[in-house]
Amino acid sequence: MKRIIGLLIFMIVLPYPLFSQTEPLIKWSLSLSGGLAVPLAAYGKNDPEGSAVYNTEVQNPWIIGFQKGRSGFAGMGHYYNAELKVSLPNSIHFFLRSGQFVNPVTTAELSLFLSGKHGIEKVEHVDYEIFYMTPGVGYSKTLKNWDLGISVFAGYAQINYPYYRSILLYTTTDPPLIWGHDGERPRLNALTYGGGFNINYNFTSHWAIGLESTYQKAAFDYSMTTRIIPGFTPNPEFSDTVKASVLNAGLTVGYTF
């Protein structure tokens, strides 16, 4: 994290001496944005059967989890983002983005799948909450009051542990038994990268509103050990990857200093 911040400061400060003898054409701006987070590829896939992981150490294997790398079960979510940008006279700009996108997880198919195998069950899953902080570089073109821009970025991302559990409603204990991960649930870290474009309208010399769309990816490795709680032996641990892949589309509002 320190390295990323240091690199960012270096990137921002470096252009100053180059242009300090001319007009103050370096512009600083801060913008906020938010909108929809659309899951793509395996992240948004919803295939319980194709992603089920089985305990292969026993004669008749039973399910011990789901490979999120094959099906993320992510649903349509939202994102919010803050961006600090420094624009140079040559239409190049550097920026630091930070924000979070949140995707709820579709559990109906999972519940149906497990219920079909064992008896009535209800699956619960925490939302995917992915925080990111990414420096980047972009190119902007100004046409009267309109700014068009494209950008690429790469940086750091963190997600909450992709915890899920199934309530075994077919059992007779009160409360019913729970099937789920039994162990530590650390937050997961990964490299994230992506790109996007934006179009802004400057309705004053300081304020602008616009639209933006970004595509962002990150792969979070984790391991999971499920069991039925209480009273059952832990299943073998398995490793998996949450392959987050989202298309964010939303509104921006910005202020130029």
Place this chain on the structure above:
Amino acid sequence: MKKYLLSSVFVALLFAPIITFSQGSCYADQSDFYWKISQSLYGSKRLSDCHPNAYYNCHGFVMSYFENGCTDAGWSKNQIAAPYSCPNNQGIKSAGSYQNSGKYVQVCSEANANIAYYKFVRGDHSAVKEVSAGGSIIKYLSKYNFDGPLVAHNLTGSWYHLDGQETVPPTPVQFWSYVGPILGNPNIVGLSQKTFNVNNISSVTYSWSIVSGNSNINISSASNQSSVTLTPTHSGTAVLRLNVSSACGTVKTQQITLNIQTNVCLEGSYNTGSSSGQHLYTVNSVPVGSVTATVTCPNATSYTWQKTSGTINSWFASGANVSFSMTSGGSITFSVTAKNGATTLATRNVTFYNYGSFMVYPNPSTTSLSIDVNKDIPFTVVLQSFDGPTRAEIQNYYGESKIDISTLKPGEYVLYIYHGDEIINQQRIIINK
């Protein structure tokens, strides 16, 4: 100010809250009601409460019970103060941990078993069988994982059965019995017979074998017994293997390594270019190349080597070791003596020889042939024609001497060379006229 605002936004995002569920060692509800424990209703009884220090599951409890001397709870006893006493407990194990260890075997009937193994819809369970009151009370001891209590119950009266986890019919999938480890001292000293054994279980087949170091020790007892008697013959190591099985399940295997020290004076071994640790017999067949032999003798302070016969003239002795280079068809005999000071402890003759190259010359042959074999060792040579009953046998053949084949019909023959009763070489030759 702006920077502070900006920093605040980032910090707020960084520490965004996440949803988690609570977890603990013992399950929150430890009541008899939850775990369905009732002597009057289900025939079950709590033997020990859950305790964080009793961190083992059902399979781990089975292994601890038999292998680590857990305190015998027993149906007739009162509840044992938690944690249930399992010193050096096995922790969390899978069923395969004990079922594939070789120390447990699947049996066909409950009568021969002391473990019940259950398979549920999405899990499995093991319980220890206990018999008390002269056999009139049979109960199974189940540890409901590390987060549940230890309970004695009827064969199909565990919490898993009562909770609806079991498929229909609710019976154990398998019965298992504890064979135990191979018991006996693996460090064998002397030549006296040693006995090793495991638990004797009715209907179980026992198969003992020596899988390596066969020349160091022999099995001298009858087959299919829960014990085995071994007779050491040479110093070295050997591996004793036991396969156990019944009419149900698969063969289970365990083995131990034996370290044998016979303490026989002037016992030894030798190394060649292609093998090492070969036993030193009175007569030893070795390949062409370097040979180094070593002898041992308890209490010996010096060794002397003396060549007594043979075609090899160059050799080197140092203490208990002798080395030389074996030639094709060569031989050498030593007399080795072990002494303690001036006192002779033992003397032994040791011969090394090489069979030779077995080259037949001339080939094709017309009236006679010779074979490049050792000139000091008697061989038996047999000629057997390919296409007929023609057969010739030559006893006491020594290297370089000639074999008369003038009376044999021309054709292809197989030439067999015997040393004693063993065929040591065979090859195809042609006889022309």
